[in-house]
Amino acid sequence: MNAGRAAAIDRRRVGWWLVAAVVAGIVGLFVFSFVGTFVLGLFVYYGARPVNRRIQRWIDSRGLAATVTLLFIVVPTLALLGYAGFVALRELTATLDSGTVTLLLNHLPGDQQTLADVVQNFPQFVRQLGEISQFQQALGTLAGVLGAVTTGLLHLTLALAFAFFLYRDGHRLQAWYRETVGGRDTAAYAFLAGIDADLEVVYFGNVLTVLAVTLGSMAIYNGYNFLAPGPVSLPFPTLLAILTGLSTFVPLVVGKLVYVPATAYLALRAVQADGSLLVYPVGFLVVVFLLLDILPQSIVRPYISGQTMHEGAVLFAYILGTALFGWYGLFLGPLLLVVVVQFANFVLEDLLWGRPFSAAPTDTTNLGTDPTEMKATTADAATDEGPAPSDDSADGHESGGERENASEGDRGV
Structure with a gap:
């Protein structure tokens, strides 16, 4: 039986x-x-989590704190997209000849007479536009741009929503993991705790570095244009500054992807105009190399990121991740590197030698964060007191907000 x-x-x-x-x-x-969307959401979450913690100390609601945190990301992002779109539109109109622009302007519905003419002769108007090759090309380009922008906004919205729910309900997921999989004395918890800490170090450090380089690039590029004569002025200095900041995601390479071609362009313009003007591109190169390359690599990034990862490994993670996966490889590559490093720290040696798994890291590598050295773990006290209340305000303050903020803030990340 x-x-x-x-x-x-x-x-x-x-x-x-x-x-x-x-x-x-x-x-x-x-x-x-939707791997790209989820990875982007994780980047947004970890890239602004320290900001969210500090906001939670002042706001008595996790949901409201998450909303305020994301506003610091959405507004600047939309501003950058708007500026990039304005520059693209200006470049597009520059490629059209005067006849095409005049024809388009003359048929805009600015008054009743023009509108009546367009309505009465609409088929003829469409045929005239269709016969203009530049307009056809511009229309196809515009359709492609609109499609790309729409897709990008969809992914951005989903990623921000994903980050929002992690900010608001991440402590519930963490509590479920501790109760179901294992507490802080297990290898599984230590493995994920190390990943969690290192992702914040890498992503948040990169966000601050990119922000610092972008602001510095704006000041330097626009200051150069203020001092340099017209023949060797820098086109679109603010857009180039944004691209310089974004290129800082790649360690060692940093702004070279932007300021080296820009310097070559300025040198070519100087040679074509007057050889004596070469002093301006040379001075530009020296200043940006010192302030936008050496300074971020030697002072800013090590101070912010804490040197928990080998820079060469991070460099290959960014480059190979982007080459293998595309745009989202820029965020997925470092994530995979952190997972591999922490697996080597907590699992690999015990797995190979058949020893019992423990929360203590092995001697396989000295890279990555050791969660056993953290002064406190996240919200263990909340688990001892029982499940968190359903009210968002009470949940964000009484059940886990202050204790989680205090414990996570002691990580030293």
Whole structure:
């Protein structure tokens, strides 16, 4: 009887494992289909989590704190996109000849007479526009740009929503993991705690470095244009400053992707205009090399990021991740590097030698954050007091807000 009951239980357990595999496959399909969106959401989450912690100290609601945090990201992002779109529109109009521009302007519905003419002769007007090759090319380009912008805004919205729910409900997910998988004395918890800490170090450090380089580039590029004569002036200095800041994501390479071609362009303009003007491109190169390359690499990034990862490994993670996965590889590459490093720290040696798994890191590598050295863990006291209340305000302050802020703030990240 007991043997039959045990066999029935085993069959039910096998059936539930099959259901679990199907559920995992469904979740994996969604993650794989939108992997770029999820990785971008993780970047937004970790890149602004220290800001969110400080906001939670002043705002008595996790949801409101998450909203305020994301506003610091959305508004600047939309401003940058708006500026880039303005520059692209200006470049597009510059490629059209005067006849095309005049024809388009003359047929804009600015008054009733023009509107009546367009309505009465609409087929002829469409044929005239269709015969202009520049307009056809511009229309196709505009359609492609609009499609790309729409897709980008969709991914950005989903990523921001993902980050919002992590800010608001991440402590619930963490509590579930501790209760279901293991507490802080288990290797599984230490492994994910190390990943969590290192992702914040890498992503938040990069955000601050990019912000510092972008602001510095704006000051230097616009200051150069103020001092340099017209023939060797820098085109679109603010846009180039934004691109210089974004290129800082790649360690060692940093702003060279932008300021080296810009210097070559200025040198060519100087040679074509007057050889004596070469002093301006040379001076520009020296200043940007010292302030936008040496300074971020030697002082800003090490001070912010804490040197928890090998710079060469991070460099290959950025470059190979982008080359292999595309745009989202810029964020996925460092994530995979952190996972590999922490796996080597907490699992690999015990797995190879058949030893019991523990929360203590092995001697495999000295890279990455050691969560056993943290002064406190996140919200263990909240677990001891029972489940958090459902009210957002009370949940964000009484049940986990202050204790989580204090414990996470002691990580030294």
